[in-house]
Amino acid sequence: MSDLADLYQQVILDHNKRPRNRGRLPTANRVAHGDNPTCGDQCNVYLRLDGDRIAEISFDGSGCAISQASASLMTTQLKGRTAAEAAKLYESFHHIVTTGQAPDEISDLAAFAGVHAFPARIKCATLGWHAALNALKGDAAAATTETHND
Amino acid sequence: MPSWSNVRADFPALNQNVGGKPLVYLDNAATTQRPQAVIDALDRFYRHDNANVHRGLHALSMRATDAYEGARARVAKFLNAAAPEEIVFTRGTTESINLVAGSWATANLRPGDAILLTEAEHHSNLVPWQLAAKRTGASLRFVPVLGDEGRLDLAALDRLLTKEVKLFAFTHVSNTLGTINPAAELCAKARKVGAISVVDAAQSVGHLPLDVRALGCDFLAFSGHKRGGPTGIGGLYGRRELLDAMPPWQGGGGMINHVDWQESRWKPSPERHEAGTPNIADAIALGAACDYLDALGRDKIAAHDRELAELAYERLSRLPGIRLLGPARGRSSLVSFAFSDIHAHDIVTFADEDGVALRGGHHCNQPLMRKLGLTGTTRASFYVYNTAQEIEVLAASLERILRFFR
Numbered sequence: 001m002s003d004l005a006d007l008y009q010q011v012i013l014d015h016n017k018r019p020r021n022r023g024r025l026p027t028a029n030r031v032a033h034g035d036n037p038t039c040g041d042q043c044n045v046y047l048r049l050d051g052d053r054i055a056e057i058s059f060d061g062s063g064c065a066i067s068q069a070s071a072s073l074m075t076t077q078l079k080g081r082t083a084a085e086a087a088k089l090y091e092s093f094h095h096i097v098t099t100g101q102a103p104d105e106i107s108d109l110a111a112f113a114g115v116h117a118f119p120a121r122i123k124c125a126t127l128g129w130h131a132a133l134n135a136l137k138g139d140a141a142a143a144t145t146e147t148h149n150d
Numbered sequence: 151m152p153s154w155s156n157v158r159a160d161f162p163a164l165n166q167n168v169g170g171k172p173l174v175y176l177d178n179a180a181t182t183q184r185p186q187a188v189i190d191a192l193d194r195f196y197r198h199d200n201a202n203v204h205r206g207l208h209a210l211s212m213r214a215t216d217a218y219e220g221a222r223a224r225v226a227k228f229l230n231a232a233a234p235e236e237i238v239f240t241r242g243t244t245e246s247i248n249l250v251a252g253s254w255a256t257a258n259l260r261p262g263d264a265i266l267l268t269e270a271e272h273h274s275n276l277v278p279w280q281l282a283a284k285r286t287g288a289s290l291r292f293v294p295v296l297g298d299e300g301r302l303d304l305a306a307l308d309r310l311l312t313k314e315v316k317l318f319a320f321t322h323v324s325n326t327l328g329t330i331n332p333a334a335e336l337c338a339k340a341r342k343v344g345a346i347s348v349v350d351a352a353q354s355v356g357h358l359p360l361d362v363r364a365l366g367c368d369f370l371a372f373s374g375h376k377r378g379g380p381t382g383i384g385g386l387y388g389r390r391e392l393l394d395a396m397p398p399w400q401g402g403g404g405m406i407n408h409v410d411w412q413e414s415r416w417k418p419s420p421e422r423h424e425a426g427t428p429n430i431a432d433a434i435a436l437g438a439a440c441d442y443l444d445a446l447g448r449d450k451i452a453a454h455d456r457e458l459a460e461l462a463y464e465r466l467s468r469l470p471g472i473r474l475l476g477p478a479r480g481r482s483s484l485v486s487f488a489f490s491d492i493h494a495h496d497i498v499t500f501a502d503e504d505g506v507a508l509r510g511g512h513h514c515n516q517p518l519m520r521k522l523g524l525t526g527t528t529r530a531s532f533y534v535y536n537t538a539q540e541i542e543v544l545a546a547s548l549e550r551i552l553r554f555f556r
Contacts, residue, residue, distance in 0.1 A: 003503075004499070004500065004503050007499070008496075008554070013555070038511070039495055039511060039526070040511055040512045040516070040519070040525050040526050041525075042525075062493075062525045063493060063495075063525070064493035064494075064495040064496050065492075065493060065496045065555070066495075066496070068493075118499065121495075121499070124495070
């Protein structure tokens, strides 16, 4: 049960129950779709880019608590960041979910450290991020976790 | 000789703890566990009789050939086929359906023809027909399933089953809904319009008593591993005149009578459809699985499965907010369910912590999931070794999950 309690942290349950920035963004100028064919999880990420900066961000889709909470938490972390900052943050996040080790300066995303004990769920946690990074690149094609392995 | 009282002891993999709790294995619709008799058959073959089959003139090859062809006869008897030659060994249900789609459909379908399927087909009984339709110019039609109960719309079937339909492929038992389709009636309707019938028996063989001649089917595809046999072996039953008239779907050794530079002549079925060295050991072990199941009695297996599935349906229906698929009574050996507020994969992860092995997702039924407005379901599926007590463990685990997420 301790691994599970680590996986389903209160922060994750909270974001799953009450997702932040959920729904289509009418002012979006970038959209990308993420898709996890094995699970059937889906996630759209909507961005309004102001120059290189994410002025607004939202998501919608369906999936497990991990994928939905991760996308929700991600939107709160990416708002106001540049594409380069977002890519760097994803690197940290990826490190957290694959190793369980969180650097001190990253507190909120550390809630996902428990994912590393469930390798099959890593792609749930990264689904929204893949879509967001694709949206930033202007690549509207579906981000699928099967080809972006994790 | 196996008996119900020690049936669990026949399956060594059941005797283990998962996360400190006794394993409750409820993922049998994906694959069952194997009885010791099947493991022994594999072991015996590799230790004593291992050689390639056919054309061999030494002792081991002759023994291997006898055992392999004996397994074919055993499987034929298991399905009450008219002759062993009506059984083609394949990797399983998927390959069997691809064989019919690649060979029979390619040779016989023309633009204007129709392939009739149902909305409840596993991707393995849908995608091969999409490929065949593309190759031949035939179209696809689908018999609707009715609501969450998942019974076929037989009135719509009568409208759809016109003379353009040359082939009707349908699942005997739905792997997602647990519905048992009236296979004999469907085969008879197909025959009436001159269509070939293909039964996907992945979920019914080894669960229900199955008699291909009583069903009146033209083809029946099955797997070994969903009823105690090894993975990587299954078969296609086909009426002999159909199999013998079909062109080969793969070329290679073992399937030819005469080979020249420009062309070759084929053997009759089943060799024609088994190019290359077959899966000898697993076929022999599949024969052992047939022996094991028949000793238990397939009518008794069917009654046991149905009892557990109905008990599970009734017990789980008391969980608040549960949406159960398939009929309450007369269902096959699985229950499939969803909660609007808790995703199947979260349920499966939690249940695993209680030692309960479930499956969550679309179950290779994506179009049906979309029709039902679901992204996936959680499925518990049963076999000969499962008990009423394990259903109580499942229910308790689900109750804990509901408390955690709500």
